[in-house]
Amino acid sequence: MSLGNLADLAEIISGIAVLITLIFVVVQLRDNTKALRNSALSTHYTDSHEIIADGSRTPELAIAAQKAYTNQPLDGTDKYHLTNWVTRTCLVLERSLMLLDDGIIDQLSFDRAALPGKYLLKVPAAREGYQALVRRGMFGPEIKQYLGDFYTELDREAGQVSGQIAESNYS
Helix, strand or coil: CCHHHHHHHHHHHHHHHHHHHHHHHHHHHHHHHHHHHHHHHHHHHHHHHHHHHHHHHCHHHHHHHHHHHCCCCCCHHHHHHHHHHHHHHHHHHHHHHHHHHCCCCCHHHHHHHHHHHHHHHCCHHHHHHHHHHHHCCCCCHHHHHHHHHHHHHHHHHHHHHHHHHHHHHHC
16 A cells, blocks of 8 residues: 555545544534523523512512502502512513524413413503513513513403493493
């Protein structure tokens, strides 16, 4: 075997080694991506559940929430606790929207996780708290657009319901 043949053989072997290395790197990247996605999903769901749990395990917040959900007047302390809860809820929703936009979570996962937050944010006192936070410059454009659409839909539904009630009163 000549020196040229050995050089050709070495080149072929090095090409195979590079190909094996690239395959290994691709497999490792997929595994790493999957692990990062699972970690993001875990954080996403944990944060959502923690916010829900706060409403029960923090007595002052539980009182404020109970008042808000039953449309009772809120004092300054109640508003403070409720606004903090709204802030945390919106920040989790905002981060979830980013995960959705990045393809880390799917629409169904986002919609499921957003339900408790939307349940809170549809309460008039929570809506007022959200709007006050927006006036203070909180939140990015994505969450403001998402919640703007949410509130527009709530207002539209409320208008339809009040219109149906008015029609039934005239019938």
